[in-house]
Amino acid sequence: QVQLVQSAAEVGEPGASVKVSCKTSGYTFTRYYIDWVRQAPGQGLEWMGRINPGGGSTSYAQNFQGRVTVTSDTSTSTVFMDLSSLRSEDTATYYCARQGRYGTNSIEYWGQGTLVTVPS
Amino acid sequence: QAVVTQEPSLTVSPGGTVTLTCASNTGAVTSDYYPNWFQQKPGQAPRALIYSTTNKHSWTPARVSGSLLGGKAALTLSGVQPDDEAEYYCLLYYGGAWLFGGGTKLTVL
Numbered sequence: 618q619v620q621l622v623q624s625a626a627e628v629g630e631p632g633a634s635v636k637v638s639c640k641t642s643g644y645t646f647t648r649y650y651i652d653w654v655r656q657a658p659g660q661g662l663e664w665m666g667r668i669n670p671g672g673g674s675t676s677y678a679q680n681f682q683g684r685v686t687v688t689s690d691t692s693t694s695t696v697f698m699d700l701s702s703l704r705s706e707d708t709a710t711y712y713c714a715r716q717g718r719y720g721t722n723s724i725e726y727w728g729q730g731t732l733v734t735v736p737s
Numbered sequence: 738q739a740v741v742t743q744e745p746s747l748t749v750s751p752g753g754t755v756t757l758t759c760a761s762n763t764g765a766v767t768s769d770y771y772p773n774w775f776q777q778k779p780g781q782a783p784r785a786l787i788y789s790t791t792n793k794h795s796w797t798p799a800r801v802s803g804s805l806l807g808g809k810a811a812l813t814l815s816g817v818q819p820d821d822e823a824e825y826y827c828l829l830y831y832g833g834a835w836l837f838g839g840g841t842k843l844t845v846l
Contacts, residue, residue, distance in 0.1 A: 652835065654783075654837075661824075661826065661837060661838075661839050661840045662775075662777075662783065662826050662828075662837045662840070663837060664828070664834070664835040664836060664837055667835075676833045676834055677834075678834055678835075678836075679738065679834075712782060712783070714783075717785065717788050717794070718788075721771075721788060721789055721792075722771035722773075722788070722789060722830050723771070723773055723785070723788030723789060723792075724773055724775075724785060724788075724828065724835075725785045725788070725794060726785075727782040727783055727784070727785075728782065729782060730782055
């Protein structure tokens with residue numbers, strides 16, 4: 618079965634970077650997009666960006682351009698999200714999520730989430 | 738910049754029917770926006786319900802359906818149960834980028 622297992626909670630230093638991982642299993646890694654979505658405490662969902670692990674192409678939300686980098690490692694079927702220049706407003710739960718049926722514009726499977734805390 | 742708007746909150750009685758909508762400030766929502774819908778309960782990751790306007794995932798209950806209604810994407814829940822109480826989010830595709838709505842808090846009362 619499809620599984621997305623994320624790295625453990627982290628505390629990030631203001632101004633520094635944090636890297637969250639998403640290890641996938643149960644399907645052909647290179648065939649499906651992986652998206653990153655975050656949720657600040659008590660707030661809604663916010664799409665950050667995505668990667669096509671097959672070719673490495675990425676796209677990012679305007680709000681995060683220049684601050685977020687999504688990469689993938691096909692040898693371990695793992696996707697990484699790197700967020701730089703951290704500020705207290707980046708305190709949130711970060712989710713990775715996989716595209717649904719091949720070729721569809723959809724998000725279907727979700728990781729368990731990783732809480733990133735940035736002290737003010 | 739595009740903005741996606743949902744009703745902030747709705748209340749429905751058990752056994753009733755409720756429709757949640759999802760609008761874009763860029764104009765009418767069409768199938769080209771590939772509307773997705775998600776349910777989220779406190780402390781849990783979101784759960785996918787609908788993709789590409791009307792398509793259900795394998796676990797989506799038959800009483801849950803998606804459509805286009807009056808220039809918006811819509812999610813209809815029939816025979817509402819207490820377990821349907823949750824936050825619901827729509828997601829629209831803007832040519833390479835996704836954008837979530839602000840969410841609708843559905844109360845079953």
